[in-house]
Amino acid sequence: MSGRQSCLRPVVLASGSAARRDMLSQAGIAAVLQPPGLDEAPLKAELRAAGATADETALALARAKAEAALRQWPAGRAAPVVIAADQVLTCGGEWYDKPADLAAARRQLLALRGRTHRLTSAAIVWAGEDSPWQAVDSADLTMRRFGDAALDACLARDPQAALATVGGYRMEGPGLQLFERFEGDWFTILGMPLLPVIARLRHLGVVPE
Numbered sequence: 001m002s003g004r005q006s007c008l009r010p011v012v013l014a015s016g017s018a019a020r021r022d023m024l025s026q027a028g029i030a031a032v033l034q035p036p037g038l039d040e041a042p043l044k045a046e047l048r049a050a051g052a053t054a055d056e057t058a059l060a061l062a063r064a065k066a067e068a069a070l071r072q073w074p075a076g077r078a079a080p081v082v083i084a085a086d087q088v089l090t091c092g093g094e095w096y097d098k099p100a101d102l103a104a105a106r107r108q109l110l111a112l113r114g115r116t117h118r119l120t121s122a123a124i125v126w127a128g129e130d131s132p133w134q135a136v137d138s139a140d141l142t143m144r145r146f147g148d149a150a151l152d153a154c155l156a157r158d159p160q161a162a163l164a165t166v167g168g169y170r171m172e173g174p175g176l177q178l179f180e181r182f183e184g185d186w187f188t189i190l191g192m193p194l195l196p197v198i199a200r201l202r203h204l205g206v207v208p209e
């Protein structure tokens with residue numbers, strides 16, 4: 001079969017993330033989008049209070065999103081292959097969440113200015129096994145000591161990024177101007193360790209070897 005998806009099972013992306021939607025689609029993976037509708041905050045707080053690491057937290061949240069999507073899957077339809085992911089931002093022992101508004105995004109970016117923060121992205125691929133396949137990867141991103149003018153220009157050019165991303169920036173957009181360097185996988189930064197996920201889909205026969 002050509003490079004078409006060969007699996008009879010639908011692939012579900014349990015995410016409302018445009019970045020995850022786009023990276024799968026651009027890689028030629030057709031997925032049904034099913035945002036999990038999960039309130040992550042209480043689970044994240046519980047995990048942190050229990051001393052979970054960023055890796056453990058991102059994996060647990062990704063799994064919770066996959067479970068939420070499976071609960072919504074219509075009975076009687078072919079069981080899907082579910083992909084879910086989560087991303088955690090940490091810096092100097094502090095954990096950061098998606099900014100609530102532009103002012104919070106500005107404060108958060110000022111807090112990260114001139115420092116290196118870590119993005120930890122976890123993915124779950126669940127095809128009905130007792131326990132799902134999982135992968136977690138991190139990238140370290142160093143921000144310049146940018147001026148207020150550069151920050152305000154970035155927020156003005158890409159206000160959506162400030163609210164749709166955990167860091168308040170899009171690396172593939174004007175946010176890149178705030179950075180000095182980064183080390184790690186590009187897709188991990190965008191929100192999901194994509195190559196291991198595609199390798200898992202190959203293993204499951206969803207995409208050809």
Ligand SMILES: Nc1nc2c(ncn2[C@H]2C[C@H](O)[C@@H](COP(=O)(O)OP(=O)(O)OP(=O)(O)O)O2)c(=O)[nH]1
Pocket residue numbers: 014015016017018019020035036065085086087088098164165166167169170171172189190191
């Ligand atoms: N386009 C883009 N998105 C980014 C970047 N860095 C982080 N993100 C996005 C990916 C995720 O959508 C978001 C991380 O937050 P979450 O892991 O909680 O996912 P989100 O709530 O967006 O979607 P989901 O929980 O999967 O429904 O930040 C970037 O540089 N570019």
